[in-house]
Amino acid sequence: MQRPLLRNRIEDVEEVRMYGPGGLHPVDIGDVIGSDNCQYEVVHKLGHGGFSTVCLVRSHGPVSSHFALKIIRADVTDINELRILQHLGCVDGLGHPNVVTLYDSFKVTSPNGTRQCLVFPVLGPSLQDFKVVDALPAPVRLQICQQITSAMAYLHDRGICHGDLTASNVVFEIPDIQSMSLDQLLELLGPIRTELERAALSGLNYSSLARARIVDFGQAFFANQPPPSLGVPIDFFPPELCFGYLPSPKSDIWHLACVLWKVHCSAFIFPTFFEIFEVLVSNAVLYLGPLPQHWMGRFDYEKYGYREPGIEQVTTEPAVWFEDKPPEQSVLGRLSTKAPHLTACQREEFVKLLRDMLAFEPDNRLSAEDVVKRLNSPAFLDE
Incomplete structure (x- = not known):
């Protein structure tokens, strides 16, 4: 189901607004977006690719969980990734522990167009x-x-x-990402100060x-x-x-x-x-x-x-x-x-x-x- 964005801007937009190669993506820190299945609050930026921007979101509900929200560029209308992952889910519904899991998908609208959103694990x-x-x-x-x-x-x-x-x-x-508090997770990810910067993960123990x-x-x-x-x-x-x-x-x-x-x-x-x-x-x-x-x-x-x-x-x-x-x-x-x-x-x-x-x-x-x-x-x- 297609839903409009619920805007919740904060003043320092140059630091927190999500950008991508296709122009401004229609989400800011603090926005709440989602589907009939779940609503998600945008809390941080994780990175970007050639056709998308990925941000950290927190689900709203009795139990809060963290997810990665991938927002596809508005000019990309043939979402091959969604089609393939939905096929894998339809084949047996079991998935594989070493293949990324698609938890949810929905569309959002803005003055710049309609964008497909995919929800993955962080x-x-x-x-x-x-x-x-x-x-x-x-x-x-x-x-x-x-x-x-x-x-x-x-x-x-x-x-x-x-x-x-x-x-x-x-x-x-x-490891143990879902047991982290939001403050712990944000400290792990590090600040994002430029539009093309990725999460640093400087506090992560790679040997773990x-x-x-x-x-x-x-x-x-x-x-x-x-x-x-x-x-x-x-x-x-x-x-x-x-x-x-x-x-x-x-x-x-x-x-x-x-x-x-x-x-x-x-x-x-x-x-x-x-x-x-x-x-x-x-x-x-x-x-x-x-x-x-x-x-x-x-x-x-x-x-x-x-x-x-x-x-x-x-x-x-x-x-x-x-x-x-x-x-x-x-x-x-x-x-x-x-x-x-x-x-x-x-x-x-x-x-x-x-x-x-x-x-x-x-x-x-x-x-x-x-x-x-x-x-x-x-x-x-x-x-």
Whole structure:
């Protein structure tokens, strides 16, 4: 049901008003908005994305709880995330402990338009923050890998591909958050003084983080209805898409392998530094070996080729991509340096797992369920 906002402004609007890339979002600290299910009071800003702003809200009722309210830009009318999460809820209604839960949804109106609002649990930092990853104890890193992979298997089993599994979309739960008073929670989040600032979480003990959830289903899709490509950051981009393949569950497996590497190594497995897809492919070949021969001549230079002003674009693939020779660089060698918390046996098993997840041919990659089994095998759990 669509409801107007109940305005409750305070004087220092430059500090507390919620902004987003699409212009002013129609909420201020102290506003009460909601649906027939529940009313929510806006108490703080948590962050923003390309198409939304997220703020902390407190439910009104006999028992007060804290939630994250995601307010979608008014010009975004096709809310893919809502459709996907509602589908997951309709399939079995049980959810997964490592997939974000959609608690409520409603629309709000303002002079600037109508906006969809989604209500989620309040979550903490993501794997994108290297300080968070570095603080994780070794056993927790393995648990996080198991959790993320289990969540991916859950999605694939229900016909859903995430399409954007990156470090920033793996987010940690904040321990005991619902038992915190509002003052404690606000102290944890820290002040927000500029429109693009995010909650600092400076008081959070990163080593206490133990459970992660996959979030942001804005690019998710049904496996039998793949989009023409993906907007995933290049450091997680499946290279087969540059050669005419459509996104698929096996594209998710490439993302997943990149995320598992990030968990253990606090770095990108194929860093490119610039959004140049030829560099991504070259880096992958450097560590994985040659591309399939039948990919030759299929790189889509029109869509993915690098263009430098004033210089004629190259439209021929480098021969080295297809040369039948062993990889020039060792994934195991990098892992020994980047992940000293793993035993020698674990490192060997992890490299084998990565190679089976990062096969260039999508059909040759493991399924998410296969990865779950491998991560729980005695050889991998050897300490």
